[in-house]
Amino acid sequence: MERILVIFAIAVLSGSLAGFGQSRRVTSNSEETAKKANNRTSTPTPTPTPTPEQADEDLQTDGEVITVSTELVTIPVKVLDRNGRFVGGLTKENFSVLEDDAAQEIAYFSNEQQPFTVALVLDMSYSAKFKAEEIQAAAISFINQLRPADRVMIVSFDEEIFVNCEPTNDRRRILAAIKATKINFGTSLYDAMSLVMDRMKKIDGRKAIVLFSDGVDTTSRRSADLTNLREATELDSLIYPIQYDTYYEVQAMKNQGVVVPPSRNPKPGGGQKSPLPFPLPTNTGGIGTMEAKGTTRAEYDRADEYLNDLATRTGGRLYPASTTANLNSAFSRIASELREYYSLGIYPKEDATPGSKHKIKVKVDRTGVVVKARDNYSVKEGKK
Numbered sequence: 001m002e003r004i005l006v007i008f009a010i011a012v013l014s015g016s017l018a019g020f021g022q023s024r025r026v027t028s029n030s031e032e033t034a035k036k037a038n039n040r041t042s043t044p045t046p047t048p049t050p051t052p053e054q055a056d057e058d059l060q061t062d063g064e065v066i067t068v069s070t071e072l073v074t075i076p077v078k079v080l081d082r083n084g085r086f087v088g089g090l091t092k093e094n095f096s097v098l099e100d101d102a103a104q105e106i107a108y109f110s111n112e113q114q115p116f117t118v119a120l121v122l123d124m125s126y127s128a129k130f131k132a133e134e135i136q137a138a139a140i141s142f143i144n145q146l147r148p149a150d151r152v153m154i155v156s157f158d159e160e161i162f163v164n165c166e167p168t169n170d171r172r173r174i175l176a177a178i179k180a181t182k183i184n185f186g187t188s189l190y191d192a193m194s195l196v197m198d199r200m201k202k203i204d205g206r207k208a209i210v211l212f213s214d215g216v217d218t219t220s221r222r223s224a225d226l227t228n229l230r231e232a233t234e235l236d237s238l239i240y241p242i243q244y245d246t247y248y249e250v251q252a253m254k255n256q257g258v259v260v261p262p263s264r265n266p267k268p269g270g271g272q273k274s275p276l277p278f279p280l281p282t283n284t285g286g287i288g289t290m291e292a293k294g295t296t297r298a299e300y301d302r303a304d305e306y307l308n309d310l311a312t313r314t315g316g317r318l319y320p321a322s323t324t325a326n327l328n329s330a331f332s333r334i335a336s337e338l339r340e341y342y343s344l345g346i347y348p349k350e351d352a353t354p355g356s357k358h359k360i361k362v363k364v365d366r367t368g369v370v371v372k373a374r375d376n377y378s379v380k381e382g383k384k
Contacts, residue, residue: 072107074236075344076315077362078372086340087369088112097346098361108345115149116206116338117167119196119237120178122156123213125187127253127294129244132183134324135212139178142210142331143171147339154178155196159186159219167203186219187294193231193310194223200237207237208338210331211310212321214246215303218294225306229313238316238338241307242330245322247300254295315374 075097079087092109120139124132143152154164154177165177193211200207217225232239293299311318317337319330344362362373 072345072347073360073377074108075346075360075362075373076238077342077344078340079342079364079366080370080372082368082370086112087366088340090342090364090366092344094365095342095344096363096365097344098359098363099346099349100358101361104346104360106344107347108343110206110343112339112342114206115147115151115169116208117151117153117200117203118146118207118338119153119155119167119200119209121192121196121209121211121213122154122178122181123187123189123211124156124181124183125158125218126183126185127187127214127216127246127250129214129246129249129322130324130327132181134327136178136181138324138327138331139212140175141328142335143174143178145332145335150338153196153199154181155192156181157188157192158184159188160184161188161192161195187213187217188220189213189215189217190220190223190225190228193228197228197231197235197237200235206343208316208334209237209239209314210334211239211241211307212244213241213307214244214300215241215307216246216294216299217303225302229306229309232310232313235314237314239310239314240316240334240337241311241318242321242327242334243304243307243318244320244327245300247297250295 077095079090081087088111090111092106095106095109097104097106120142122135122139124135130138139154146152149169151167151169152165152174153167154174156162156164162181164180165173168174193209196209200209307318310316319326319333321327321330346360348358358377360373360375360377362371364371
């Protein structure tokens with residue numbers, strides 16, 4: 001590790017600095033996060049009266065307990081024919097719901113024609129497997145497959161978090177926000193997801209989060225993976241992670257060594273940033289020995305579990321992406337799936353106690369179809 005490659009990361013640094021400042025930044029520090037979020041020029045989305053809706057997908061959560069954070073229980077439902085094709089055009093009257101084998105009134109219904117809001121969350125850390133241009137092109141292709149009334153929020157992150165645009169259906173603003181994203185240092189994945197999930201709770205209507213990341217976090221300060229997963233359990237949004245594996249690329253970078261360029265935001269008494277996903281310790285002359293954070297096999301296994309759990313707990317699905325072709329395919333399939341589910345809502349029994357678990361079964365008055373829906377829920381502790 002004594003001899004260090006000098007050229008590595010210089011081009012990325014110059015490109016990152018050139019685009020810095022185009023988006024509104026939200027740092028990982030909680031006080032700074034609140035301050036900068038309040039100072040954004042975009043008009044904040046108002047907090048509406050909560051509408052009972054929830055995303056879903058064709059993944060049936062057999063045996064998994066879904067905790068609900070509000071009195072109303074939302075049930076994402078997908079109806080397929082014998083060939084696996086989505087059956088659209090159904091109404092509230094076509095559905096029935098049983099809770100613990102007793103018929104329940106459907107208090108809320110949303111069909112596949114209702115617009116939705118998508119938070120597109122892009123990991124722009126230096127370890128990204130794809131170039132910035134490839135990520136942007138795939139994201140733009142995804143946006144182009146959405147319907148005109150669908151709204152999109154763009155959030156990107158490296159060590160810091162950027163709300164590139166608030167939820168909007170203005171395609172020019174959305175495309176400009178995507179093109180403003182830049183590769184940079186660090187990976188504050190958990191902080192970014194916490195911020196996005198908090199914002200999605202305040203948005204009305206059908207919702208989904210599409211997360212593009214390898215799942216490895218190295219620089220979050222406020223949140224952790226387990227915190228994110230608890231938040232996801234109470235979330236009324238689908239989460240679709242698109243995962244790429246950077247393990248071998250990171251090992252190669254680690255073994256080669258790098259020159260540590262000057263930090264764009266130097267902190268008094270602090271060391272310089274590494275252009276890798278893991279930080280370097282404070283050193284002399286800008287060169288130091290690498291710290292292993294974010295590079296071990298165990299951390300990548302943890303990332304796999306984290307992304308899978310985000311999808312499973314919210315009714316979404318994880319898509320792998322190792323090439324630009326399957327990256328585009330993943331975005332395309334998610335865009336299609338977001339148009340192919342219904343949302344039903346029921347109120348728990350009046351005597352339901354916090355922590356109690358209940359079976360639910362969704363039926364459709366059609367023959368030759370398959371109904372995909374979660375089969376249970378748990379009344380949240382402290383709620384009744």
